[in-house]
Amino acid sequence: MRLSVPLQYAGNPRELIEQVVVLERAGLDAVWVAEAYGFDAPTLLGYLAARTERMLxxxxxxxxxxxTPALIAQTAAGLDAVSxxxxxLGLGASGPQVVEGxxxxPYDRPLGRTREVVDLCRRIWRREVIEHEGIYSVPLPQGQGTGLGKPLKILSRPVRPSIPIYLASLGDKNVRLTAEIADGWLPTLFLPEKADQVWGAALRAGAAKRSPELGPLDVVAGGLLAIGxxxxxxxEYARPVVALYVGGMGARGRNFYNDLMRRYGYEAExxxxxxxxxxxxxxxxxAAVPAEFLELSTLIGPAGYVKERVxxxxxxxxxxxxxxxxxxxxIGDVRQLRDWLS
Structure with missing residues (x-):
């Protein structure tokens, strides 16, 4: 099992990245940089590439x-080159509030868009000449634009012909797609004891269509860590974050995190x-977030207990x-966890 951390939204990004540099020396394997509607992720990732040596x-x-799919592919290829x-490459559909707000x-056709973006990225990294008709039409067909667009391939030579793609997904259809086409999965608010009842069927259905060339699906999940x-x-630090996602990240009837908590069995909460x-x-x-939810979604407690959570x-x-x-x-907690995982 590998070990990663998410870079935090709040604070000076240079200071946060310096903390990640120290964590790398303690055995950290990877770092994830969120974007949402804060600083853009690629800028911080470029700085991370310069300040780190081995971590993903x-x-x-x-x-x-x-x-656009082309820009996503270019960005990942550029990051792969400088690192x-x-x-x-972590991708996701986000939600209507952020996408439209x-x-x-428009927040439309998230499944189809995801599939096309993943396919186009992989084709671009292989330096194929890109011609595609679908939600994204490349080049633009006659009658749209100036009519001067022509099929192109990426000018630079990517370091690797395939960069691992991780998809953030929660709903059955998205998770099924993730298990079918992605290298890895980034679920949010993951409760390991309840994960199979919520996602097991979707994961198995997607895996049944998965290409053997992709290998096993990498699953990235965890939570707050403190050993003692x-x-x-x-x-308790997790309370306001869970409340934000479950209560405020979406409108009534269109909040994916609220739907997830309900599927876990916390409908009234x-x-x-x-x-x-x-x-x-x-x-x-x-204050209304159940204590059990906080316990199951974190790794906080005495060493023996945290080992059980792992x-x-x-x-x-x-x-x-x-x-x-x-x-x-x-630093000590990450080092201790790294020792257990080795």
């Missing part, structure tokens, strides 16, 4: 609606959190443990 680096995630083959483009005898109170959050009562929404993630199929160290000794 990738966006977690780039929304597929914010860039000497250490790039990962921030990027100003008196650290369980640190689980999910409804209450959303009601409170949308009424502006964010602290009350955070094994629960492993049993759920997780191959890259993605943790956010929040204890008094984050």
């Amino acid at each position: 680096i990738g966006p977690g995630i780039l929304p597929i609606y914010s860039r 000497e083959g250490r790039a990962l 921030w990027h100003g483009v 005898e008196d650290v369980t109170a640190l689980r 999910a409804e209450k959190i959303q009601d409170l959050y949308l009424e502006g009562r964010k602290e009350e929404a955070a 094994e629960a993630y492993r049993a759920a199929g997780v191959t890259m443990l993605n943790v956010n160290p929040v204890g008094a000794d984050p």
Whole structure:
């Protein structure tokens, strides 16, 4: 099992990246850089490539609606070049609030778009001359634009003809697509003990269509990390984050994270959190997050307990443990976890 961390939204990005540099020396294998509607991920990833030596680096995630497939492929190829083959490409559909509210483009056909983006990226990295008809038509057909577009292939030579693509997905159809076409999966709010009941059927259905050339699906999941005898109170740090996603990341009826909490079996709690959050009562929404949910979605407690949590993630199929160290000794906690995983 490999070990990764997400780069945090808040704070000075240069300082956060310096912390990642230290974590790399402690044994960290990868870092994921979120974008959402904050700083763009590729800029920070380029800086990370210069400051790190061996760890894998990738966006977690780039929304597929914010860039053309060609630009996504170019960005990943450029990152792979400056990092000497250490790039990962995390992609996702995001959600209507960000896509339409921030990027100003319609949130339509997420499954079809995802499939086409993945296919086009792989073709571009192989330096194929690109001709494609679908949601994305390349070149633009006659009657659209100037009519001067012509089929092209990427000018530069990518370091690798295939860069690992990880998809963020939660719903059955998205997860099924992920298991079919992606190199890896980036689920959010992952509860290992309940994962199979929510996603098992979709993962198996997608795997049945998976090309043997892709190999096994890499699964990236985890949560807050703190190892010690008196650290369980640190689980409370997850409350406002869970409340934000379950309560505020989407409208009623179009909140994928709220749907997920309901599928886990917390229907009443999910409804209450959303009601409170949308009424502006964010602290009350955070207080309504079930303690069991916080426990199952984190790795916080004495060493023996955290070892048990690691094994629960492993049993759920997780191959890259993605943790956010929040204890008094984050470097020591990562080093200890690395020792257990080796």
